[in-house]
Amino acid sequence: MSNTIRYCGELALVIAATIALVSCSADEDQQAGLSAIQLPMPAAIRQISALEDAVLSLEISINNGLPVVFNGQGSTDSWRISIDAPASRENTITITWIETIDQQRVTLAQQEQSFTTGTTASTLNLNSEYRSTGTGFDYDSDGVSNLAERQNSSDPIRADSGQFVINEPETVNITGGCYTMGSSTNEEGRGPSEISHDVCVGDFQIGKYEVTFEQYDQFATTTNRERPNDANWGRGSLPVTNVNWFDARDYTIWLSEQTNKQYRLPTEAEWEYAARAGTSTPFSTGNQINAEQANYNARISYNGSPAGATSTRSVAVGSYPANPWGIFDMHGNQSEWTCSTFAILYDGGELTCNPTTGVNTYAIRGGAWNNPPANIRSAVRFRDTPDRNYFYVGFRIAIGN
Numbered sequence: 001m002s003n004t005i006r007y008c009g010e011l012a013l014v015i016a017a018t019i020a021l022v023s024c025s026a027d028e029d030q031q032a033g034l035s036a037i038q039l040p041m042p043a044a045i046r047q048i049s050a051l052e053d054a055v056l057s058l059e060i061s062i063n064n065g066l067p068v069v070f071n072g073q074g075s076t077d078s079w080r081i082s083i084d085a086p087a088s089r090e091n092t093i094t095i096t097w098i099e100t101i102d103q104q105r106v107t108l109a110q111q112e113q114s115f116t117t118g119t120t121a122s123t124l125n126l127n128s129e130y131r132s133t134g135t136g137f138d139y140d141s142d143g144v145s146n147l148a149e150r151q152n153s154s155d156p157i158r159a160d161s162g163q164f165v166i167n168e169p170e171t172v173n174i175t176g177g178c179y180t181m182g183s184s185t186n187e188e189g190r191g192p193s194e195i196s197h198d199v200c201v202g203d204f205q206i207g208k209y210e211v212t213f214e215q216y217d218q219f220a221t222t223t224n225r226e227r228p229n230d231a232n233w234g235r236g237s238l239p240v241t242n243v244n245w246f247d248a249r250d251y252t253i254w255l256s257e258q259t260n261k262q263y264r265l266p267t268e269a270e271w272e273y274a275a276r277a278g279t280s281t282p283f284s285t286g287n288q289i290n291a292e293q294a295n296y297n298a299r300i301s302y303n304g305s306p307a308g309a310t311s312t313r314s315v316a317v318g319s320y321p322a323n324p325w326g327i328f329d330m331h332g333n334q335s336e337w338t339c340s341t342f343a344i345l346y347d348g349g350e351l352t353c354n355p356t357t358g359v360n361t362y363a364i365r366g367g368a369w370n371n372p373p374a375n376i377r378s379a380v381r382f383r384d385t386p387d388r389n390y391f392y393v394g395f396r397i398a399i400g401n
Contacts, residue, residue: 057097057098057099057100058095058096058097058098059094059095059096059098060093060094060095060096061093061094061096062092062093062094063092064092064094067094067096092112093112094112095112166218166255166258166259167214167215167218168215168255168259169207169208169209169211169215169255169396169397170207170208170209171205171206171207171208171397171398171399172205172206172207172208172274172325172326172327173203173205174203174204174205174206174270174273174274174325175203176200176201176202176203176204177200177201177273178198178199178200178201179198179199179200179273179276179280180196180197180198180280181196181197181198181199181269181272181273181346181350181379182194182195182196182197182346182379183196183282183377183379184196187282187377187379188282188302188303188374189282189302189372189373189374189375189377189380190379191380191381192344193343193344193345193346193381194379194380194381195345195346197346199269199350199351201267201269201270201273201351202400202401203400204266204270204398204399204400204401205398205399205400206266206270206271206274206327206396206397206398207327207396207397207398208322208326208327208328209239209317209318209328209329209396210239210240210317210328210329210333210334210336210394210395210396211239211240211248211251211394211395211396211397212235212236212237212238212239212240212317213228213230213234213235213236213237213238213239213240214235214236214237215240216228216240216243216251217235219250219251219254219255222254223250223254228240228241228242228243228247228389229241229242229391230242231313231391233313233314236316237316237317237318238314238315238316238317239314239317239329239333239334239394240394240395241314241334241389241390241391241392241393241394242389242390242391242393243337243389243393243394243395244386244387244388244389245337245362245384245385245386245387246386246387247389248265248337248394248395249264249265249339249355251395251397252264252265252397255397261399262399262400262401263397263398263399264339264353264397264398264399264400265337265338265339265353265395265397265398266338266339266396266397266398267338267339267340267350267351267352267353267398268338268340268342268349268350268351268363268365268381269340269350269351270338270398270400271336271338271365271366272365272378272379274325274327274330275323275327275330275331275365275366275378276378277323277324277325277327277330278324278325279324279378281378282302282303282377282378282379283331283376283377283378284323284324284330284331284378285323285331287303288302288303288304288305289302289305289331289373289376290305290306290308291306291308291309292308292320293320293321293331294320294329294331294332294333294376295311295314295315295319295320295329295332295333295369296311296331296332296367296368296369296370296371296372296373296375296376297310297311297369297370297371297372297373298310298311298373300372300373300374301373302372302373302374305373311332311369311370312369313369314333314334314368314369314392314394315333315369317329317333319333320332320333329366330366330378331366331367331376331377331378332366332367332368332369332371332376333366333368333369334366334368334369334392334393334394335364335365335366335367335368335371335382335390335392335393335394336364336365336366336393336394336395336396337362337364337393337394337395338362338363338364338365339353339354339355339362339398340352340353340354340362340363341354341359341360341361341362341363342361342362342363342381342383350363359386360385361383361384361385361386362383362384362385362386363381363382363383364381364382364383364384364393365380365381365382366380367380368392368393369392370392371392
């Protein structure tokens with residue numbers, strides 16, 4: 001289907017493309033659902049814009065598609081291009097500055113950048129060099145920069161910095177409080193490490209959804225690390241899998257640097273508090289859970305729950321109803337790393353994060369798509385070493401002291 005490309009609100013052209021580009025002044029509000037890029041004008045380009053014989057244009061191409069031309073640029077230091085990019089995929093934007101002189105086109109600079117779609121703008125440096133004909137352009141100092149002088153220069157024009165959107169996970173504000181962590185001795189499926197004890201947690205924020213492949217892939221691409229295997233299920237809004245504890249922790253560190261927020265993994269006590277959402281039953285849904293409420297192996301009944309189908313894979317986050325506090329997939333879909341060390345008998349470590357690399361095991365919570373209902377209860381606990389990854393373990397983020 002064709003998308004409309006607009007320039008400062010004026011209809012420019014309609015082409016068959018997967019992207020809608022909108023060029024706007026810097027003081028306009030970002031349009032909902034669009035990914036904003038603030039493009040600074042390199043100093044050398046500003047030099048060219050001051051020359052009387054310079055006719056500048058800016059070309060934007062997405063994913064090597066047909067370039068969209070914005071003519072007459074160069075009168076301001078920067079402007080914003082908003083991109084309505086398709087979800088669940090990586091994209092590449094190519095930015096090319098063109099001068100037309102003596103009816104010939106000269107490529108002054110070109111920059112390529114990968115990005116994914118998101119909702120919150122954060123600053124990334126465009127640390128690649130613009131490929132350019134140069135920065136001086138008036139070599140004989142006669143006040144006129146002719147075509148030969150443009151082409152003789154070979155110095156690169158460097159990008160200043162650009163504002164690219166970080167696909168920042170949504171969070172839910174949680175008011176702290178005290179609750180009974182663990183399970184009662186008569187809870188069906190209870191494990192020996194689910195010791196019932198009272199704990200208190202402070203206010204914090206927790207991810208509304210599990211971190212998705214789309215969100216994690218942006219981190220992996222930006223930091224030049226290998227993207228995790230998706231088991232050929234697809235990526236996009238599916239919860240990220242095959243990430244070990246170090247991967248999850250590194251993502252929160254990177255996200256903190258990009259947003260100036262204090263992201264981390266949730267503690268084990270915070271995780272269970274959020275999963276219970278004020279309940280004291282095995283699930284936030286009560287004493288039973290069914291295949292309409294969570295992604296798990298529903299062929300096995302729990303407390304007389306109706307049987308359903310066997311799940312064969314994870315599904316897109318938010319596919320099932322949220323718990324009473326508006327948090328999705330706390331039961332099933334993917335098991336989730338926490339930042340707390342695991343102790344068979346709770347020893348207080350469930351209340352804190354342990355960021356050191358010398359820890360033997362970390363607590364994993366929530367159960368996954370391939371687990372029976374007893375293994376997706378609020379109190380159920382798993383553990384593993386921080387260097388291990390699985391196709392059924394992911395994570396969600398938290399913010400708090």
